Amino acid sequence: MRVKIHGIRNCDTIKKARAWLDMNGIAHDFHDYKISGIEADMLQSWVGRAGWEAVLNRHGTSFRKLPDARKQDLDETRAIALMLAEPSMIRRPILTQGNLLVIGFDPARYTKALLG
Numbered sequence: 001m002r003v004k005i006h007g008i009r010n011c012d013t014i015k016k017a018r019a020w021l022d023m024n025g026i027a028h029d030f031h032d033y034k035i036s037g038i039e040a041d042m043l044q045s046w047v048g049r050a051g052w053e054a055v056l057n058r059h060g061t062s063f064r065k066l067p068d069a070r071k072q073d074l075d076e077t078r079a080i081a082l083m084l085a086e087p088s089m090i091r092r093p094i095l096t097q098g099n100l101l102v103i104g105f106d107p108a109r110y111t112k113a114l115l116g
Helices: 012-023 040-050 076-085 107-115
Strands: 003-007 028-032 094-097 100-103
Touching: 003 012, 012 028, 012 107, 040 076, 040 100, 094 107, 100 107
Parallel strands: 003 028
Antiparallel strands: 003 094, 094 100
16 A cells, blocks of 8 residues: 655645655655645544644644634634645645554654654
């Protein structure tokens, strides 16, 4: 089963993660959720496994530009609605393969998860 990397094509972190996968000979498919969107079931699965706080990208421009009222009192339901409406608010990359779920790029975590 091939690794799937989810993110936004022009993101620098995605570029680093894809370069790491290529350098380590790991075949992968890329899902650009800014272009193709994100399925609610997939996002719910990630949130169920890792928590909405780990999946929501609070450091990105899209989140920071939100009115304060939309950022306050976030819970799982509201966070998922935000990420579905604006996929740029999903942390990246998200790496999946079967039951594997790795959020964010960290070479050590990639090595352990994929080569270890």
